[in-house]
Amino acid sequence: MSPLPQFMADRWGRREMLPRGKGRIYWHVLFRDHPQVQAMVSEAHRRLAGVEGLDPVPYEWLHLTTLVVGLTDEITQEQLTALIGEARKHLAEVRPITVTFGRVLYHPEAIAVEARPVAVLAPMLDAVRAATRAATGRDGELGADPWIPHVTVAYSSAEQPAAPVIAALGRHLPDCEVTIRGISLVLQDGPEYLWAWRPRAEVPLGTPADGNGL
Numbered sequence: 001m002s003p004l005p006q007f008m009a010d011r012w013g014r015r016e017m018l019p020r021g022k023g024r025i026y027w028h029v030l031f032r033d034h035p036q037v038q039a040m041v042s043e044a045h046r047r048l049a050g051v052e053g054l055d056p057v058p059y060e061w062l063h064l065t066t067l068v069v070g071l072t073d074e075i076t077q078e079q080l081t082a083l084i085g086e087a088r089k090h091l092a093e094v095r096p097i098t099v100t101f102g103r104v105l106y107h108p109e110a111i112a113v114e115a116r117p118v119a120v121l122a123p124m125l126d127a128v129r130a131a132t133r134a135a136t137g138r139d140g141e142l143g144a145d146p147w148i149p150h151v152t153v154a155y156s157s158a159e160q161p162a163a164p165v166i167a168a169l170g171r172h173l174p175d176c177e178v179t180i181r182g183i184s185l186v187l188q189d190g191p192e193y194l195w196a197w198r199p200r201a202e203v204p205l206g207t208p209a210d211g212n213g214l
Helices: 036-047 077-091 119-134 165-167
Strands: 008-010 023-028 054-056 065-070 096-109 112-117 150-161 174-178 182-187 198-206
Touching: 008 174, 023 119, 023 198, 036 096, 036 112, 036 150, 036 165, 036 174, 065 119, 065 182, 077 119, 077 182, 077 198, 096 119, 112 119, 150 165
Parallel strands: none
Antiparallel strands: 008 150, 023 065, 023 182, 054 150, 065 150, 096 112, 096 174, 112 150, 182 198
């Protein structure tokens, strides 16, 4: 998401959207129970309120994408059940992780806030990747390589110069420290912009596995 873009792009227009009834499976850290993250994002939305062509991320679905497992028609229900069990086993060895948000990242399709330091999140990524490989035979995919953990605050829905967006939001929000205690397996149905998400399971960090949690 660096250097700064000169132009914003229409994310929904330039990406191929899945049809309703077909979905994608993700490992996401969700922040519905983190009011400090919501307050930070609320400040970002406030600063961006006068800028057209941006779709704010709903507070319920503020997230840190960790791994894309695959499409729903590629993963069986048996594999999903096994995936949750494997994740509980691998994440039992990962202690809760504290990160700081604050630095704003700009991409032509989105505006996000970086999670740092990146290195402390690597054990969580390694654990869900190992679980995904064990349950499905797949490695999963990163949203970007190298992985830049972040929380998106808004997606761009228009072609426009980036300078007014950057001027409105700036390069930094007030620092927000968060302790991540779990990660969710989320099934996203249809086009991204519909936000038709269904969390299948939340797997805690640092807790011995004692079932599949369904």
